[in-house]
Amino acid sequence: MSISWPLVIFYVIALLTLCCAVLMLSFRKVIYMALTIGGVFVGCAAVYFLLGADFVGVAQILIYAGAITILIMFAIMLTNHEAAEPPLSWNLKNVASAVGCVLLAVVLLLAVRSTNWPGGGATTDINGGNTNPIVIGLMLFKQYTIPFELVSVLLIVALVGAVILAQDRKEDE
Amino acid sequence: MAPANFPIPTGSLLALGVLLFCIGLYGALTKRNLIIVLVSIELMLNAANINLVTFSRLGVAPSLSGQVFSLFTITVAAAEIAVGLALLIAVFRLRRTSEVQDLNVHKW
Numbered sequence: 001m002s003i004s005w006p007l008v009i010f011y012v013i014a015l016l017t018l019c020c021a022v023l024m025l026s027f028r029k030v031i032y033m034a035l036t037i038g039g040v041f042v043g044c045a046a047v048y049f050l051l052g053a054d055f056v057g058v059a060q061i062l063i064y065a066g067a068i069t070i071l072i073m074f075a076i077m078l079t080n081h082e083a084a085e086p087p088l089s090w091n092l093k094n095v096a097s098a099v100g101c102v103l104l105a106v107v108l109l110l111a112v113r114s115t116n117w118p119g120g121g122a123t124t125d126i127n128g129g130n131t132n133p134i135v136i137g138l139m140l141f142k143q144y145t146i147p148f149e150l151v152s153v154l155l156i157v158a159l160v161g162a163v164i165l166a167q168d169r170k171e172d173e
Numbered sequence: 174m175a176p177a178n179f180p181i182p183t184g185s186l187l188a189l190g191v192l193l194f195c196i197g198l199y200g201a202l203t204k205r206n207l208i209i210v211l212v213s214i215e216l217m218l219n220a221a222n223i224n225l226v227t228f229s230r231l232g233v234a235p236s237l238s239g240q241v242f243s244l245f246t247i248t249v250a251a252a253e254i255a256v257g258l259a260l261l262i263a264v265f266r267l268r269r270t271s272e273v274q275d276l277n278v279h280k281w
Contacts, residue, residue: 006180075258079271097202105195117183158252162259
């Protein structure tokens with residue numbers, strides 16, 4: 001019985017990712033939460049690498065683990081950076097949220113478990129002989145050109161809007 | 174000899190997505206700091222991305238569309254967090270608070 005190393009690596013990564021996510025919920029200081037969410041994003045990127053999605057993994061590290069985590073840190077520093085969550089209190093809202101989330105997780109996990117998923121061959125090549133970034137680039141500019149352009153318009157509108165929202169306005173204008 | 178399966182079972186990957194989604198949902202519902210609520214929503218989007226990439230490799234018809242779709246999701250998530258944090262900073266400048274329960278102007 002040989003050990004399947006990708007499987008072991010996947011379980012270690014999944015465990016670390018879930019640990020980071022649970023730590024995020026249990027920390028009290030907001031800045032520690034932002035640090036652990038970086039760990040979750042890197043763990044997701046590692047899962048993408050295991051699945052052979054190199055380009056998405058690198059984009060995940062660049063955008064999520066790099067840009068978004070730093071953006072969140074800046075937002076924390078610009079607002080009250082010593083903010084802390086109050087200790088966990090079991091009021092009605094928290095209990096109802098916890099029960100609802102656990103129920104949803106159990107139902108979804110049972111559904112995942114009871115479904116017979118296609119395994120996927122070990123040698124299935126979805127890249128068509130090229131490397132992953134080349135094929136994704138070709139797909140983005142041939143098959144998905146219009147969505148790609150629309151998303152770039154959305155991004156520029158969102159970023160300009162963010163600047164306008166965040167700038168200091170005089171009240172008497 | 175039967176063709177070997179991909180070493181990671183699909184169910185485990187989907188279970189990881191499910192657990193991340195539910196952790197994010199719990200955080201978004203219960204946390205009081207607005208930044209952490211935004212971060213929890215990002216966590217839920219990430220769980221959806223894991224599912225997309227999983228099915229692009231292990232689905233019935235493996236293709237790259239799932240990966241392209243997850244790239245679009247990442248872009249939209251980046252736009253969302255940028256606007257969200259800008260709103261947060263504007264609210265903080267106006268109300269001197271970044272907690273959810275203090276933003277109750279429109280509450281009945």
